[in-house]
Amino acid sequence: MNKQFSEDVKTGLSGSPKSLSSKYLYDAEGDRLFQQIMALDEYYLTDCEFEIFSDYKDQLLSQFSGTCEQFHLMEFGAGDAYKTRILIEYFIDEQAVFEYNPIDISENAILSLVQNLNGEFPELQIRPINLEYFDAVKEVSRKDTCKKVILFLGSNIGNFQMEEANHFFTNLGSILQAGDQLLTGFDLRKDPGTILAAYNDPKGITAEFNLNLLRRINRELNADFKPEFFYHYPMYDPETGSARSYLVSTEKQEVNIGTIPLHVSFEKGEPIYMEISQKYGMEDIRKFAEKSGFIIAENYFDRRKYFVNSLWEKKF
Numbered sequence: 001m002n003k004q005f006s007e008d009v010k011t012g013l014s015g016s017p018k019s020l021s022s023k024y025l026y027d028a029e030g031d032r033l034f035q036q037i038m039a040l041d042e043y044y045l046t047d048c049e050f051e052i053f054s055d056y057k058d059q060l061l062s063q064f065s066g067t068c069e070q071f072h073l074m075e076f077g078a079g080d081a082y083k084t085r086i087l088i089e090y091f092i093d094e095q096a097v098f099e100y101n102p103i104d105i106s107e108n109a110i111l112s113l114v115q116n117l118n119g120e121f122p123e124l125q126i127r128p129i130n131l132e133y134f135d136a137v138k139e140v141s142r143k144d145t146c147k148k149v150i151l152f153l154g155s156n157i158g159n160f161q162m163e164e165a166n167h168f169f170t171n172l173g174s175i176l177q178a179g180d181q182l183l184t185g186f187d188l189r190k191d192p193g194t195i196l197a198a199y200n201d202p203k204g205i206t207a208e209f210n211l212n213l214l215r216r217i218n219r220e221l222n223a224d225f226k227p228e229f230f231y232h233y234p235m236y237d238p239e240t241g242s243a244r245s246y247l248v249s250t251e252k253q254e255v256n257i258g259t260i261p262l263h264v265s266f267e268k269g270e271p272i273y274m275e276i277s278q279k280y281g282m283e284d285i286r287k288f289a290e291k292s293g294f295i296i297a298e299n300y301f302d303r304r305k306y307f308v309n310s311l312w313e314k315k316f
Contacts, residue, residue: 002220002221002259005024005220005221006221006259006260008020008021008024009024009217009221009257009260009262010257010260010262012272013257013262013264013272014262014264017271017272017273018264018266018270018271018272018273019272019273019274020213020272020273020274022159022274022275022276023105023159024213024216025209025210025212025213025274025275026105026106026109027106027108027212027216028108029212029215029216030209030212030213030216031079031080031106031108031109031112033205033208033209033212034079034209035079035080035082036205037201037205037206037209038082040198040201040203040205042197042198042200042201042202043198043201044194044198044306044307045154045155045185045187045198045306045307046082046083046154047302048302048304048306048307049083049153049154049185049302049307049309050082050083050086051302051303052300052301052302052307052309053083053084053086053087053309054086055300055303056300056309057086057087057090058090059298059300060087060183060300060311061087061090061091061094061096063181063297063298063311064096064098064149064181065096065098066147066179068146068147068179069097070097070098070099070146070147071097071098071099071146071147071148071149072098072099072101072140072144072146072147072148072149073087073088073091073098073099073100073101073149073151074101074103074129074136074137074140074148074149074150074151075100075101075102075103075150075151075153076103076133076150076151076152076153076156077103077104077133077152077153077154077156078102078103078104078109078110078113078128079104079109079113079154080109080112080113080116081102081113081117083153083154084100084151084153085117085120088100088117088121088124089121092121092123092124098125099125099126099127099146100117100124100125100126100127101126101127101128101129101136101140102114102126102128102129103128103129103130103131103133103136104128104130105130105131105132107130110128110130113128114126114128133172134171134172134175137150137172137175137176138175141175141177145177147179147180147181148176148177148180148181149180149181149182149183150172150176150180150181150182150183151183152182152183152184152185153183153184153185153309154185155185155186155187155277155307156185157184157185157186157278158186158187158243158276158277158278158279158280159275159276159277159278160276160278161276161278162278162284165278165288166288166291166292169182169288169289169291169292169294170291170292170293172292173292173293173294173314174293176314177314178314178315178316179313179314179316180313180314181297181311181312181313181314182294182311182312182313182314183309183310183311183312184309184310184312185307185308185309186280186284186285186307186308186309186310187277187278187279187280187306187307188279188280188281188282188305188306188307188308189238189241189279189280189281190279190306192236192238194306195236195243195279196234196235196236196243198243199234199236199243199245199277200234204232206232206234206245207231207232210232210245210247210274210275211227211230211232211247213274214227214230214247215227217257220259221257221258221259221260222257222258222259223255223256223257223258223259224255224256225255226253229249229250229251229253230247230248230249230250230272231247231248231250232245232246232247232248233245233246233247233248233271234246241278241279241280241281242276242277242278242279243276243277243278243279244273244274244275244276244277245273245274245275245276245277246271246272246273246274247271247272247274248269248270248271248272249266249267249268249269249270249271249272250268251268252266252267252268253265253266254266282299282308285299285308285310289310289312293314293315294312294313294314294315295312295313295315296310296311296312297311297312297313298310298311299311
């Protein structure tokens with residue numbers, strides 16, 4: 001990871017505009033901060049998906065099990081599986097035959113999750129996979145022909161640009177087998193004030209989450225970022241549906257990253273692009289599925305229709 005981390009940091013901070021990959025936000029401290037973000041009143045996404053799973057867990061099990069005797073429940077970016085626990089508990093109670101495969105590049109998150117789930121659900125068949133998403137799917141497919149149900153929750157797809165999302169779904173469709181399913185969480189377009197508040201909490205936890213990446217670079221790549229000389233700047237464009245986050249330099253400054261090695265100059269007011277959280281319309285979702293070889297089996301909405309979990313099935 002360190003080599004790839006180093007290469008990605010070098011590429012991002014050598015570019016114009018400067019950027020850092022959002023996937024590196026999730027070290028141990030990043031994981032902890034993101035759990036706090038998900039508990040914020042302003043961060044409506046967690047409650048929406050929790051509500052969907054609570055309301056539709058029986059329908060979801062019916063869709064996942066179908067005519068197959070058993071299935072793999074594979075969760076991309078599983079984190080602490082806060083919402084997925086609703087499904088796991090219900091599936092166990094209903095005596096569904098399934099194996100849960102949490103997939104995450106954060107080894108810390110995987111180890112913590114397995115320990116917690118083993119304690120909470122001792123009867124759960126769980127096999128964690130500490131690989132990139134597609135590599136994990138290929139790994140399971142090589143060893144087992146059982147149906148795969150992929151969970152890509154929490155609007156993680158929103159971290160991709162629209163074309164990147166198209167590419168992601170197309171590639172995933174190409175390695176899934178006919179009948180495999182994908183349940184993706186999409187944050188829908190809504191009042192711009194509601195969306196912006198989710199990324200600009202008054203407690204400053206989202207700001208700390210972003211600034212933590214500078215501290216990680218300091219620690220792992222021997223850099224001398226001064227996080228106090230940057231501030232978090234979120235914005236939302238209702239025309240494109242893009243919520244973006246930046247870290248902005250408060251003054252003209254120089255940063256050295258010893259491991260790479262790299263010398264980076266910042267002008268006062270210069271931003272580092274951190275991440276995108278794309279919001280969608282239902283037509284966007286229909287086009288994604290159509291272009292990538294899936295059919296939409298069902299759309300599950302929260303009660304306010306802020307969010308949708310869209311269940312797709314790979315065509316024959």
